[in-house]
Amino acid sequence: MAIAVGSKLPAPPASLWENAPENSVTFPETGKIILLGVPGAFTPPCSSQIPEYIARYQEFADKGVAGIYVIAVNDIFCVKAWKEALAGGKDSQVHFCADSTGEYIKTLGLDFDASGLLGNHRSKRFAAVVENGEVKSLFVESEAPEITVTKAETVLGGL
Amino acid sequence: MAIAVGSKLPAPPASLWENAPENSVTFPETGKIILLGVPGAFTPPCSSQIPEYIARYQEFADKGVAGIYVIAVNDIFCVKAWKEALAGGKDSQVHFCADSTGEYIKTLGLDFDASGLLGNHRSKRFAAVVENGEVKSLFVESEAPEITVTKAETVLGGL
Numbered sequence: 001m002a003i004a005v006g007s008k009l010p011a012p013p014a015s016l017w018e019n020a021p022e023n024s025v026t027f028p029e030t031g032k033i034i035l036l037g038v039p040g041a042f043t044p045p046c047s048s049q050i051p052e053y054i055a056r057y058q059e060f061a062d063k064g065v066a067g068i069y070v071i072a073v074n075d076i077f078c079v080k081a082w083k084e085a086l087a088g089g090k091d092s093q094v095h096f097c098a099d100s101t102g103e104y105i106k107t108l109g110l111d112f113d114a115s116g117l118l119g120n121h122r123s124k125r126f127a128a129v130v131e132n133g134e135v136k137s138l139f140v141e142s143e144a145p146e147i148t149v150t151k152a153e154t155v156l157g158g159l
Numbered sequence: 160m161a162i163a164v165g166s167k168l169p170a171p172p173a174s175l176w177e178n179a180p181e182n183s184v185t186f187p188e189t190g191k192i193i194l195l196g197v198p199g200a201f202t203p204p205c206s207s208q209i210p211e212y213i214a215r216y217q218e219f220a221d222k223g224v225a226g227i228y229v230i231a232v233n234d235i236f237c238v239k240a241w242k243e244a245l246a247g248g249k250d251s252q253v254h255f256c257a258d259s260t261g262e263y264i265k266t267l268g269l270d271f272d273a274s275g276l277l278g279n280h281r282s283k284r285f286a287a288v289v290e291n292g293e294v295k296s297l298f299v300e301s302e303a304p305e306i307t308v309t310k311a312e313t314v315l316g317g318l
């Protein structure tokens with residue numbers, strides 16, 4: 001069942017990795033976090049959307065956000081290379097998470113069939129604001145390449 | 160049925176792309192070509208294996224090779240970014256092909272289950288020398304991370 005406003009956020013599975021194989025991601029249990037689902041590392045829309053979150057991280061932090069987690073159904077090596085390409089080798093406070101099997105995105109009910117362009121099921125483009133483990137707001141683009149309700153400025157404005 | 164020495168090489172499907180979506184790859188029908196199957200763009204072994212093929216392309220050409228085709232079960236955006244990372248933005252005569260659904264690699268019988276590390280079925284690491292559409296030699300690593308029989312120098316030595 002898809003998450004919705006008011007849902008308890010399902011905990012990430014051990015297969016959701018950051019930076020290296022086997023390095024499972026955990027989210028802080030308290031405080032405010034943002035999940036950003038993206039269809040594909042290195043795709044032009046995703047590569048234009050995420051840098052604004054990196055550049056404006058401090059503004060999110062000033063509004064109480066303890067972490068931003070970008071999640072892509074790509075393998076850890078592509079996700080890590082993409083992070084390095086976007087964050088310019090600097091240590092970014094935006095986490096880049098690889099959900100290589102799509103297990104977590106399917107649990108969230110936010111996958112879609114992107115086989116024609118990308119070969120498999122991927123994440124819809126979405127932004128979820130989660131507070132103390134509960135989904136407070138959820139924005140899902142109706143078309144995956146679009147960046148409207150999931151734009152950093154828009155999400156920031158709603159905090 | 161997996162290809163073997165003496166097999167006619169199956170033609171690539173329209174879903175095997177190079178450089179951009181919908182840009183289907185075709186192989187020359189005559190002359191000598193080399194197919195290189197790799198488990199994953201941006202994985203450390205693959206990123207160490209391929210540069211030698213790029214650097215020594217002229218030596219392959221001198222032995223009559225008309226094209227080298229690297230094939231990965233990754234989407235076109237990751238494969239293109241990987242090509243740019245390895246070829247340093249220069250125009251390389253080594254083709255980087257995205258078999259995003261794994262359709263071609265499965266047709267060749269050279270896929271394996273890499274779900275644990277990479278999330279799905281990928282290509283075994285192999286090198287095939289094809290002449291006038293017929294497989295003349297085929298080298299498959301017994302362990303995907305290894306680079307022994309598929310090393311550029313080894314393949315070059317056998318031409």
